[in-house]
Amino acid sequence: MNDSIYLSIQNSPRFKELVSKRERFAWILSAIMLGLYAAFILLIAYGPQILGAKISATSTITWGMPIGVGLIVSAFVLTAIYVRRANGEFDDLNNAILKEAQQ
């Protein structure tokens, strides 16, 4: 692999587009995940009674249950959102960049 290909990719507008789109998307999703987790930890430390509150007068289930399970599900959903866009839109863009560079 010679340096000129790397250089031409680095300077191509499509590459810049891919990098900025993907980075922004990845950081936004990371921030959401970390934010949710941090909020959960703060809730445990400062508001355990909120997690321990029953979801209705007749139920034993507490708010902590759907919140906890929701966090697990959100980890999977965020992953799925990223993989969907990365394996589709980003990979198409990536393939176009590689094709262009190798011509």
Next chain:
Amino acid sequence: MIRRLLAAFGLAAFAPTLWAAEALTGAVQKQPLNVSAIIMFVVFVGFTLYITYWASKKNKTASDYYSAGGKITGFQNGLAIAGDYMSAASFLGISALVYTSGYDGLIYSIGFLVGWPIILFLIAERLRNLGKYTFADVASYRLKQKEIRTLSACGSLVVVAFYLIAQMVGAGKLIQLLFGLDYAVAVVLVGILMCLYVLFGGMLATTWVQIIKAVMLLSGASFMALMVMKHVNFDFNVLFSEAVKVHPKGEAIMSPGGLVKDPISAFSLGLALMFGTAGLPHILMRFFTVSDAKEARKSVLYATGFIGYFYILTFIIGFGAILLVSTNPTFKDAAGALLGGNNMAAVHLADAVGGSLFLGFISAVAFATILAVVAGLTLAGASAVSHDLYASVIKAGKANEKDEIRVSKYTTVALAVVAILLGIAFESQNIAFMVGLAFSIAASCNFPVLLLSMYWKNLTTRGAMIGGWMGLISAVVLMVLGPTIWVQILHHEKAIFPYEYPALFSIAIAFVGIWFFSITDKSKAAEGERALFFPQFVRSQTGLGASGAVSH
């Protein structure tokens, strides 16, 4: 505030259960010989040895040996990663935590899970695009090979050693419990089998052993959870209200208890779990077994799904055990304690919902789990020695493939012998801290160097070296001075470092160290390293020139 502080001190006593859940500690009583479990386990071993034989026929090159030739699919790799994560100790430990404290078990498993999306978003693709066999390939990509590979190999070996000892001791105790075999016999057996898998089957066999076990564990756990839900007519409200009625802590099991004491400890633990996972050599290695970044992403998606599903199952299993095990006198001794200790909650539940045959199955799965995890660890340790230390440091990149693999095989045997000896030596020691230490070191040494090598243009060899060692040393020193080792093991009155989990501080030390010693590095070599960032950046983003399924 004062009341909260007092409560925090009172609760501090419970904190070690966290790591204990991963390490399976405490004295256990030997159980009577369990014949159906042994038969099922022998079938599993026979089958996996056959796979090892099959893999040994297919393994021809170094790439086959280290990374299964890059031919594992995203789905298979996702199962294998999930398998690495679902250790026997986490299956039995987390369900035991739910059994004893209810909701806290869920908090613990969430901490383990949230690291996965972050790994995907920030490092998985770049790792796949830049690396070949070990994560040191990536960390040393544009830096000085010798120094960075030595650092990464040391980081890997220390992590592998602590993790391996914890698993070996857990294995011995578990097998004593489940099969009624002697502790020493169990440890030797685990050592020999893991050695055979890695020696002859390499990554291909190690991956398949992990996949088979993951499928067995997920189906076994699904069956148990299903039977529990059937018992309560698939109504969660009934499950929880019945559990609250019979549990000694009553309604307290439905809300957070003593697991998380203060936000600093909680964040520190969360960081150790999250970034530790992103620095565990045996997990990172799995990203090189798939063909490209696309499959690497899929691996994480499947792994997150399986791990999340598994944690939800263990939560149901833990509550099921409260309902079906704690109320049944046949599972308890005269004093009313659970036979074999609380870690046996899930195992007794297997008996309660599926009879002795299913009990045998779950016991065999637990044993298989340990085997699969230690095999992956051993392979990661052996690769660090052969690929990083031998081929790149000692032979300066000029080793031939045959010699490299031979060194890897010698290391595998050596690691097995050391693991067996240390496993026996640490039988009655408190080793719960070892898993914590392994995660903290992975998070404070391996992870910062790896992350910055991919993201930060100005990183230099000097910065990575000094900062990486600072992270490693501070993680070890703060752990030794903290409550777990200083007070509980060395029996000093008061801990010098107040927090159980040093990760928050040692990670910060590592990052600051790397940053400071990089920006102040004005050498010519440093300039060259900075200039190399852009070609690396293009490759990490596009996969151009990455070692894939086509060629290495």
